[in-house]
Amino acid sequence: MTSTQSNRPRVNSPEPFAPRPRPGTPAHLLESDEEAVAIAQRLAEAFSREAAERDREGYLPTDEIDQYSQSGLWGLNVPREYGGLGASYSTIAWVTSIIAGADSSIAQIAHNHLSLVSHIAVDGSDAQKRELFGLVLQGYRFGNAFSELHSRTVAEFATTVVEDGDEVVVNGEKFYTTGALLAHIVPIVAVNGAGQAVLVFADRDAPGLTVVNNWSSFGQRTTASGAVKLDNVRVPKSRAIVVTAFDQQTAAGAISQVIQAAIDVGIARRAIDETIAFVREQSRPWIDSDKATAAEDPFTIQAIGDLKIRLHAAEALLERAGHRIDAAVASPDEASVALATTVTAEAKVLTTQIAIEATNRLFELAGTRSTLQQHNLDRYWRNARVHTLHDPVRWKYFHIGNYYLNGINPPRNAWN
Secondary structure (H helix, E strand, C coil): CCCCCCCCCECCCCCCCCCCCCCCCCCCCCCCHHHHHHHHHHHHHHHHCCHHHHHHHCECCHHHHHHHHHCCHHHCCCCHHHCCCCCCHHHHHHHHHHHHHHCHHHHHHHHHHHHHHHHHHHHCCHHHHHHHHHHHHHCCCECCECCCCCCCCCCCCCCEEEEECCEEEEEEEECCCCCCCCCCEEEEEEECCCCCEEEEEEECCCCCEEEECCCCCCCCHHHCCCEEEEEEEEEEHHHEEECCCCCCCCCHHHHHHHHHHHHHHHHHHHHHHHHHHHHHHCCCCCHHHCCCCHHHCHHHHHHHHHHHHHHHHHHHHHHHHHHHHHHHHHCCCHHHHHHHHHHHHHHHHHHHHHHHHHHHHHHHHHCHHHHCCCCCCHHHHHHHHHHCCCCCHHHHHHHHHHHHHHCCCCCCCCCC
């Protein structure tokens, strides 16, 4: 156990978890997409050093998340007219995959923040954009209080919001709240009296808002994606935004999905790298191969080639999806949004496949000694298996086929 981590808070701990301090200095202001990629590569190198230990011991990545948001990368998609970089979504996907390769939990914690920035751009008033985008550029992090554990479907909500003078009051309970524990602001999805979904941006330390550190999944362990309880939480009405993104022709769903897909491709890429390194340095050749090293085994060579082809195909579709999303954001209409959604679904299918395949074949190709706990290589499979459950790819095939065969556009929601 390293001294840098031994005193850190852990996941699924009964200990109270105080809100993280607000940033004392503004986040770095990015100047180009190229700079963003370079910063992501530098952070990924640092984040990867203790990623295995964080996963094994359940240490929350508190310092890493502070570094990540202060780097400016959490402001990647703040529009230029509001002081941000307005980066291409192909860049955002690539940056996310770089971070996910180092620690997929850290990448997932940022996912909802980036998606929410895109929602503000679509649904917020000019005043709300100036306030909330300004906070992002200061280094503030948005969490997530979206899904509910006991609803009939993921899109149904029992959490309510009512107006009371210059404030709104929120009551309910959420689960799968990735990012909320370490956030400065927790955006809550609640339903108003008219049946509309409303995004309410509550301060993390608002009275009545409790984040419960009870995430216990076998994968994505350090996302702290537990519960948020809301007991008469009061928020200024100016921070309540009615969600219309899915009632309009917008790329909101595709934006959320392309970031999810990027996390999976990052896991896959790193798992393949780990497989290659282990085969080269530690695995033994199989006795029937008559080879001096495991790296000379012809079937292992073939398998690595196959994995690399599948990875590069997934990366290519991910980049293509990012460009289609850029086009839909610039000129949103039925055709551009449907194409962006479909192409993103295609990418999601391949990134899911390669994440599961690469993390599973790691052990087949590297051999039994790769399963020793000291390596903790199973975290890649555990993380891929859990993260790819976010939305079932079996429905992606259906929507993709229906689009190309019957000209039926895919539905617009956060899972498409």
